[in-house]
Amino acid sequence: MAVGPIALDAMGGDFAPREMVKGAIMAASDFGIEVILVGQESKIESQLDELGWSGRDRISICHAPQVVEMSDAPSVVIRGKRQSSIRIASHLVRSGEAAGVVSAGNTGAAMAAARSEFRLAKGVQRAAIAQALPNRKGGTVVLDIGANVDCKMQHLVQFGVMGSVYASIVLKKPKPKVGLLSIGSEDTKGNDFTRRVLSAMREQPDIDFVGNIEGRDVFKGDVDVAVCDGFVGNIVLKITEGVAETVMGILRDALSSSIRGRAGAALARPAFAKLRKRMDSAEYGGAILLGVNGVCIICHGASGAKAVSNAIKRASDFATSRIVEQIAEKMDADSDKEKR
């Protein structure tokens, strides 16, 4: 079921526009998804020509003269670069011309564009970025991973509710287990802030709240949603990437240091490929901004074509499954309840 095209910020990301255009072609040819490439038309045109993409029926271009740099402050999309690719791409969603937006560019700018164009869903105090991290059983949704570095208690409670709705869809679990990321499972564990959040989350009847969880629990797969503020969440995300790279690096070094190791590595190649696929952010990657009235997928800055193509697929899937609407309905109902 086609939900409409996905708007791709063709100018955002360390390898833009090349990998963005390649990713769009992959999404169009592999998944049959319509993609609108938003950015500087001449640059996009020449990339498309270079890549020999002739069947342009599923790919279109929407010109945007300005480019947001990684060093730009998020507010640039509101005040300075209103004609930037990310702002115009987000606007296409608002106007109904696209079903979702994908960007590997400046995360703060993508969020600001989404908040400004889509607006926060009714009752939502802060939008949050959610990302599923791999574990042996599947995945755990962690949020917020960077949208809000300083949070109030109620923000985290809302992240729990939004994360629960999101996990119920992406992990296909009717009643996801939600945990508060802390430093021990007992109620007394945590800092002043998380202890107050814990009490507030216990009062939230709409989620299956399991209480405090530890860092290790994120990877055990016993909990589906891990709630934290954006400072802690971003550190968790980057530690995870760092450890996974380190483990694989140490193993590579150890294997290549002997003939026996190299022979073992050759035989084990399919297993390593499976591991890489599980740990690769290009596979599980693409974070979603929850709490706004539109689908906004934020990719890793270093995303290559495959990651971009997967993110486009996710944006399309999320539009189909009406994640944004489901979260908005839930948050609206909650805010109505509070008023009564």
Place this chain on the structure above:
Amino acid sequence: MAVGPIALDAMGGDFAPREMVKGAIMAASDFGIEVILVGQESKIESQLDELGWSGRDRISICHAPQVVEMSDAPSVVIRGKRQSSIRIASHLVRSGEAAGVVSAGNTGAAMAAARSEFRLAKGVQRAAIAQALPNRKGGTVVLDIGANVDCKMQHLVQFGVMGSVYASIVLKKPKPKVGLLSIGSEDTKGNDFTRRVLSAMREQPDIDFVGNIEGRDVFKGDVDVAVCDGFVGNIVLKITEGVAETVMGILRDALSSSIRGRAGAALARPAFAKLRKRMDSAEYGGAILLGVNGVCIICHGASGAKAVSNAIKRASDFATSRIVEQIAEKMDADSDKEKR
């Protein structure tokens, strides 16, 4: 050069007293270190008998009737169980009968015992737990990993100074690079708290401060000390353990699922052993409490004999290298400077 015996809390840890007694025997026989086993004499005696340890010249027992449980509040060693193994073991250091204490028991209780028996070093506002995490080049010292969940700005600045002295000794680097754990390298990145800490750390002339670092940088090996509060640090530690276990678990599953994979795994066994050794907390493990006037090594609750034996070795090495005295001198000099 013998610095005196190490007092081991024989009753603390998931596998106490058995693994503690075994670890003491290993340390005595492999490293020639004198160990005082502190705990319930009859239980320790029967373990020693069971393990057939006859050459008791390097192992002695100091009876302590009480045991601190994992569920006990840290203050129990001050108010309730003053005759507990951890309290008495710490006292042996204070009285000069032992050169350091090692415990795999209740971390809060071990800290409380150390603070109460050793006292904070002059000028130190808070003691912090430091632990080296493995990276491809060697290790990065992370502190605080759990002693202080709510910190003030000045606490983190002091952690930077203490961590620098510690890293200069354990990593053998004359001028260790110190970073503040945040969510991006630019000065604007972080939360309200870390941005204030950043300014204060820049004013600290005694450390080679590189500014903000990201989670990934901890594992790149470009920085020797990563400073954070105990809430964030504890999450970092447990995420690291969780990811390492997950990666190895996924790889094990993938390898064992085919004949080819099993053959590869057999050949790659030495490489896997090397990886496990690098990642194993028993090898790099044993955290140290910095900022008190005595050597206190805190082991993972699940420590086995090897981890305990390594921790005893570290305690003895730390006593030899006068880490505690070097930190105390540095902090004392700093506090004098501030007064002028």
